[in-house]
Amino acid sequence: MNSEALKISLPGLELKNPVMPASGCFSFGEEFSKLYDLSELGAIMVKAATHEPRIGNRTPRVAETSSGMLNAIGLQNPGVDHILEHELKFLEQYDVPIIANVAGSEIDDYAIVADKISKAPNVKAIELNISCPNVKEGGIQFGTDPETARRLTARVKEVSDVPVYVKLSPNVTSIVDMALSVGDIADGLTMINTLVGMRLDGNGQPILSNVTGGLSGPAIKPVSLNMIYQVRQHLPHIPIIGMGGIATADDILDYISVGADAVAVGTMNFTDPMICPALIETLDERLDEMGVGHLHDLKGRAYK
Amino acid sequence: MKNIMTVVAQSRIADKIHEMVLEGDITKNMKTPGQFVHVRINDTTEHVLRRPISIADIDQENSRFTIVYRAEGEGTRKLSKLGPGDSLDILSPLGRGYPVEQNSHVLIVGGGIGVPPLYELSKQLNREGVKTTHVLGFNSKKDVFYEEKFGALGGTHIATADGSYGTEGYVTDVIRTLDADFDCFYACGPKVMLKVLSETMDLDGYISLEERMGCGFGVCYACVCETAEGDWIKLCTEGPVFRKGEIVL
Numbered sequence: 001m002n003s004e005a006l007k008i009s010l011p012g013l014e015l016k017n018p019v020m021p022a023s024g025c026f027s028f029g030e031e032f033s034k035l036y037d038l039s040e041l042g043a044i045m046v047k048a049a050t051h052e053p054r055i056g057n058r059t060p061r062v063a064e065t066s067s068g069m070l071n072a073i074g075l076q077n078p079g080v081d082h083i084l085e086h087e088l089k090f091l092e093q094y095d096v097p098i099i100a101n102v103a104g105s106e107i108d109d110y111a112i113v114a115d116k117i118s119k120a121p122n123v124k125a126i127e128l129n130i131s132c133p134n135v136k137e138g139g140i141q142f143g144t145d146p147e148t149a150r151r152l153t154a155r156v157k158e159v160s161d162v163p164v165y166v167k168l169s170p171n172v173t174s175i176v177d178m179a180l181s182v183g184d185i186a187d188g189l190t191m192i193n194t195l196v197g198m199r200l201d202g203n204g205q206p207i208l209s210n211v212t213g214g215l216s217g218p219a220i221k222p223v224s225l226n227m228i229y230q231v232r233q234h235l236p237h238i239p240i241i242g243m244g245g246i247a248t249a250d251d252i253l254d255y256i257s258v259g260a261d262a263v264a265v266g267t268m269n270f271t272d273p274m275i276c277p278a279l280i281e282t283l284d285e286r287l288d289e290m291g292v293g294h295l296h297d298l299k300g301r302a303y304k
Numbered sequence: 305m306k307n308i309m310t311v312v313a314q315s316r317i318a319d320k321i322h323e324m325v326l327e328g329d330i331t332k333n334m335k336t337p338g339q340f341v342h343v344r345i346n347d348t349t350e351h352v353l354r355r356p357i358s359i360a361d362i363d364q365e366n367s368r369f370t371i372v373y374r375a376e377g378e379g380t381r382k383l384s385k386l387g388p389g390d391s392l393d394i395l396s397p398l399g400r401g402y403p404v405e406q407n408s409h410v411l412i413v414g415g416g417i418g419v420p421p422l423y424e425l426s427k428q429l430n431r432e433g434v435k436t437t438h439v440l441g442f443n444s445k446k447d448v449f450y451e452e453k454f455g456a457l458g459g460t461h462i463a464t465a466d467g468s469y470g471t472e473g474y475v476t477d478v479i480r481t482l483d484a485d486f487d488c489f490y491a492c493g494p495k496v497m498l499k500v501l502s503e504t505m506d507l508d509g510y511i512s513l514e515e516r517m518g519c520g521f522g523v524c525y526a527c528v529c530e531t532a533e534g535d536w537i538k539l540c541t542e543g544p545v546f547r548k549g550e551i552v553l
Binding site: 024025026027031032034035047055056059061062063064066067068069071073076207217245247267268269270271272273274 | 306
């Protein structure tokens with residue numbers, strides 16, 4: 001599907017359509033490449049890369065909740081060098097821009113990963129993961145303190161060859177303060193990451209070995225919409241890729257309506273591995289039905 | 305991999321244990337015993353995670369296969385309400401199953417909801433001329449299922465933890481009494497059972513593990529397990545069947 005109505009232009013990213021799989025819900029694409037042509041996607045936000053390989057947390061790592069799931073994977077990945085040599089290399093055969101999710105324990109870790117990964121030919125943007133709730137060091141501590149987030153973003157901007165999008169955590173007192181702290185440095189925002197939650201088994205014990213995990217899926221869509229709605233009012237021009245519980249084309253329209261420029265699909269890739277190409281097709285049909293010339297004609301209509 | 309199957313039959317075969325027969329083209333891709341399907345509960349967003357369920361029986365001739373599962377939580381209870389003519393969205397066949405090797409006599413050990421995939425395994429081994437002896441462990445008489453089906457394939461012994469049926473105790477209590485030479489063992493059941501078998505059986509063996517899954521096909525990294533070499537590998541794609549000693553239990 002290459003409808004003109006779906007084409008989006010963002011810093012570093014010329015998107016055929018606004019739909020991309022969210023980081024952590026698509027691995028590095030190889031498994032999905034057996035199901036459909038990855039070139040159909042607007043972009044791919046690949047799984048987080050850290051400087052050194054990470055094992056992640058002990059199992060159980062996932063638990064279902066009402067219309068959602070908790071995960072505490074803990075950023076398991078083979079390390080940036082392996083990802084460059086194997087995973088990103090594999091993706092070069094597809095005509096799809098890659099957004100590399102960069103994570104770390106210290107500012108220097110982030111800088112090393114960003115420097116290396118931004119030089120991969122198919123990486124067109126970085127998503128700075130300052131908001132993973134499932135790792136003890138790094139991750140969320142960068143995403144909950146505005147000053148630390150600002151310093152980290154500035155450092156990564158210095159070393160990155162491609163635009164830097166900062167992934168905001170919802171686990172903060174003021175999402176607007178966080179957005180404003182990085183808003184004049186970052187090239188864009190992705191929002192939101194998962195909400196910290198927990199679930200108990202029938203015996204009063206936490207299911208996840210990590211006790212808490214990140215809540216995702218349709219259950220968090222109202223939270224995400226509200227946060228984007230708030231941030232958009234303070235930062236009218238910053239590119240925002242919205243995510244949280246997208247399951248239908250109308251969900252995408254909701255995100256565009258509150259001011260998102262593009263969207264990422266997360267948990268529902270597990271529920272239905274074919275959801276991304278299905279959404280792209282349905283979205284195009286939906287705009288046609290509505291008589292809308294371009295998706296962005298609907299942008300921000302929630303404010304009108 | 306993703307298919308809509310038709311429910312042919314469903315029945316309760318023990319306490320909370322349900323057997324469902326499904327029909328559809330994807331059956332032709334089911335060859336290896338020990339593989340599993342990943343079932344979507346329904347087409348709403350109420351249940352976002354699929355449920356991994358092992359394949360108990362494959363009927364290539366009629367394009368049908370059977371799953372046996374425990375209706376324990378809200379999702380599987382909903383699954384148990386489906387009847388003939390209903391459809392079910394599944395990903396299949398997933399994972400690496402048991403190798404069907406040429407041997408003269410093998411021991412098959414199942415515990416609880418780990419029993420079902422061993423039935424297709426035993427069928428295929430018998431088809432290859434391998435003699436099978438089965439030891440199946442359950443908590444109580446009300447939990448016992450498939451005794452007759454396994455019995456038709458070879459010697460079948462039941463153990464119940466509370467002694468209400470068969471031998472009182474665990475599968476190992478039965479195995480201790482068996483007077484036969486086995487070439488290897490195949491097992492599926494609770495991790496503690498697999499651990500004890502791996503540590504005490506002086507035989508090569510294959511074990512099938514269970515873990516909470518997100519995607520079921522290698523994407524989410526939820527169902528990892530630790531190898532003897534210290535690597536963390538994905539159970540859904542590298543397993544669920546492993547050689548004895550390959551995985552830290």
